[in-house]
Amino acid sequence: xxIDINNLYSQITxxxxxxxxxxxxxxxxxxxxxxxxxxxxSNNNFNLLQKKLxxxxxxxxxxxxxxxxxxxxxxxxxxxxxDFIVLSVDGSQIEPDRDSPADCFLVNxxxxxxxxxxxxxxSLSNTPYLFWGDYKNTQNDQGYLDPDIHxxxxxIAAIRDTYEIKAMTRLVSNLPSNMxxxxxxxxxxxxxxxxxxxxxxxxILLTDYLEALEELKELAxxxxxxxxSYISAPATKESINALRIDxxxxxxxxxxxxxxxxxxxxxxxxxxxxxxxxxxxxxxxxEGQRSALFNTRSTTMDHYGSHTVSYFYMKTKDEIVxxxxxxxxxxxxxLAHNLVWNQIDxxxxxxxxxxxxxxQAVIRSSDRNSFWRIIDNMDGNNLIDQGLSRKxxxxxxxxx
Amino acid sequence: xxxxxxVKILRKNEGKxxxxxxxxxxxxIVESSSLTFKAQTxxxxxxxxxxxxxxxxxxxxxxLALVEYIETNSIDPGRIAIAQDxxxxxxxxxxxxxxxxxxxxxxxxxxxxxxxxxxxxxxxxLPEIPPKIHxxxxxxxxxxxxxxxxxxxxxxxxxxxxxxxxxxxIVASLKTLSLSSTDQEExxxxxxxxxxxxxxxxxxxxxxxLAKLNPQQS
Numbered sequence: 001x002x003i004d005i006n007n008l009y010s011q012i013t014x015x016x017x018x019x020x021x022x023x024x025x026x027x028x029x030x031x032x033x034x035x036x037x038x039x040x041x042s043n044n045n046f047n048l049l050q051k052k053l054x055x056x057x058x059x060x061x062x063x064x065x066x067x068x069x070x071x072x073x074x075x076x077x078x079x080x081x082x083d084f085i086v087l088s089v090d091g092s093q094i095e096p097d098r099d100s101p102a103d104c105f106l107v108n109x110x111x112x113x114x115x116x117x118x119x120x121x122x123s124l125s126n127t128p129y130l131f132w133g134d135y136k137n138t139q140n141d142q143g144y145l146d147p148d149i150h151x152x153x154x155x156i157a158a159i160r161d162t163y164e165i166k167a168m169t170r171l172v173s174n175l176p177s178n179m180x181x182x183x184x185x186x187x188x189x190x191x192x193x194x195x196x197x198x199x200x201x202x203x204i205l206l207t208d209y210l211e212a213l214e215e216l217k218e219l220a221x222x223x224x225x226x227x228x229s230y231i232s233a234p235a236t237k238e239s240i241n242a243l244r245i246d247x248x249x250x251x252x253x254x255x256x257x258x259x260x261x262x263x264x265x266x267x268x269x270x271x272x273x274x275x276x277x278x279x280x281x282x283x284x285x286x287e288g289q290r291s292a293l294f295n296t297r298s299t300t301m302d303h304y305g306s307h308t309v310s311y312f313y314m315k316t317k318d319e320i321v322x323x324x325x326x327x328x329x330x331x332x333x334x335l336a337h338n339l340v341w342n343q344i345d346x347x348x349x350x351x352x353x354x355x356x357x358x359x360q361a362v363i364r365s366s367d368r369n370s371f372w373r374i375i376d377n378m379d380g381n382n383l384i385d386q387g388l389s390r391k392x393x394x395x396x397x398x399x400x
Numbered sequence: 401x402x403x404x405x406x407v408k409i410l411r412k413n414e415g416k417x418x419x420x421x422x423x424x425x426x427x428x429i430v431e432s433s434s435l436t437f438k439a440q441t442x443x444x445x446x447x448x449x450x451x452x453x454x455x456x457x458x459x460x461x462x463x464l465a466l467v468e469y470i471e472t473n474s475i476d477p478g479r480i481a482i483a484q485d486x487x488x489x490x491x492x493x494x495x496x497x498x499x500x501x502x503x504x505x506x507x508x509x510x511x512x513x514x515x516x517x518x519x520x521x522x523x524x525x526l527p528e529i530p531p532k533i534h535x536x537x538x539x540x541x542x543x544x545x546x547x548x549x550x551x552x553x554x555x556x557x558x559x560x561x562x563x564x565x566x567x568x569x570i571v572a573s574l575k576t577l578s579l580s581s582t583d584q585e586e587x588x589x590x591x592x593x594x595x596x597x598x599x600x601x602x603x604x605x606x607x608x609x610l611a612k613l614n615p616q617q618s
Contacts, residue, residue, distance in 0.1 A: 112500070114499055114500055115499065116497070116499070120495070120496050120497075120499035121499050121502070122499040122500040122501075122502060122503050123503070124500060124503045124504070346485075346497060346498065348485070352498070352500065353500075356500050356504075359476070359479070364478075
């Protein structure tokens with residue numbers, strides 16, 4: 001039945017004055033954050049903050065990065081090389097259907113290679129991977145988990161991340177050694193965190209991912225290549241947390257000791273609460289510019305070793321994006337910046353190659369229906385014998 | 401280089417790899433019926449011109465058709481082509497900066513079936529069975545063109561066909577057939593005489609077609 005719009009409308013109108021007040025509050029906090037960011041222009045302030053962040057890391061509760069330069073540092077893009085290649089990979093998935101007799105799921109990777117310059121050409125393709133039974137991949141026998149564990153969406157997303165890295169490695173393996181190249185992935189470079197509490201599953205998933213990253217790293221070292229991931233309109237507050245530490249009135253920012261009794265939004269550092277990284281850099285950067293590099297200290301990277309990432313922010317035509325780059329690729333920062341900007345420019349605000357990789361990867365509802373039809377009809381047409389639930393049968397035979 | 405990717409992708413499927421070496425191949429059929437077939441060209445914008453004589457062969461029956469309509473559009477019907485950056489000053493610049501367009505767009509043509517050849521004899525009627533989807537399409541050589549051009553009923557067949565390009569299909573097809581003659585002008589004059597007989601009740605239409613056949617005298 002349609003939603004009760006009248007009921008909903010009265011609730012929405014009550015929201016309006018609250019939104020206005022929140023906007024005013026947010027403006028105040030953003031101004032405070034910008035003041036703190038601009039105060040970094042003084043070498044002394046910057047050095048003090050760097051030191052504060054490092055020395056007291058185990059005493060403050062906020063995840064803040066290591067700084068390499070003041071917040072207000074910006075870099076303009078340069079012209080890309082005459083000839084270069086852009087690789088991009090994106091992935092999608094079909095999750096298990098609880099009502100289907102077949103316990104399987106699918107990961108699909110979209111793979112794009114575009115060469116620019118004197119010999120422009122492109123290759124667009126996608127590769128599906130079917131996981132079945134004990135989740136051994138049907139094609140190359142990888143990804144074994146545990147037959148008693150049902151693969152939920154977070155596990156599948158983690159597996160998908162690994163296969164995206166593997167797909168990128170395949171593309172990189174065919175790159176000419178000397179041509180400047182960019183490999184761009186969608187989302188964060190840290191693997192999707194599974195919600196499973198099973199530590200064995202967590203270890204297997206992470207181990208597979210790190211092994212894939214290691215293979216990519218080794219291959220990348222033989223090419224003129226930089227690997228990045230692209231996050232559109234990021235919601236993170238990681239860099240802002242550094243400003244929190246900067247705003248802390250105590251010489252030693254010991255959160256538990258000084259502020260554990262204070263409610264949220266009343267601590268001194270809450271002057272910048274609710275402000276996201278992108279809100280600050282929206283004001284600090286001009287179109288095409290990138291920020292300084294930040295070295296993440298997020299605990300999600302604890303086991304990543306040399307694959308720990310750094311990141312910077314870029315301003316596109318109409319948004320701030322976060323570019324993550326593994327530490328083994330940061331020597332090619334300028335190449336990353338220039339080629340990402342080139343892609344954004346060609347794509348009218350979003351990287352062309354990433355967009356096409358997404359189009360290759362995406363599984364439309366018609367494809368999804370075809371997939372389940374093939375699976376369900378695999379062993380014949382008798383739906384009951386196949387163990388299809390009544391719910392599934394009812395879904396397939398829609399009637400009035 | 402990128403060509404390696406293409407070759408590697410193609411080599412996964414032997415049938416596709418062979419297309420690189422297929423002589424005279426211009427397209428592959430993607431829709432087929434008794435009256436027409438739709439074919440996708442191997443490369444963007446490489447369709448035979450309108451009115452060209454093309455063929456496809458299955459079980460020793462060569463189906464002959466005249467190209468009636470050509471179109472280039474997005475491979476994915478859910479994605480449409482939109483204007484690119486205004487700073488580009490030519491289409492060459494656009495394609496050079498967007499090589500992916502060659503993979504996202506396709507050129508197709510529709511061809512009107514006008515007969516078939518069986519054991520080297522041209523029959524000006526539809527083959528019993530239309531060609532299969534994924535049959536390969538070739539452009540016809542002068543030997544086949546001559547057989548078709550000499551058919552007494554070919555002009556009537558062309559005029560009776562209701563095509564998307566209307567009378568321009570008639571003009572283009574007759575010009576193609578005239579290439580088989582050593583005296584093209586004479587051939588077209590003879591075509592004009594036949595058109596007068598066929599279209600004597602449609603004077604305006606007839607005049608228009610004749611004018612298009614011979615623009616110098618219009």
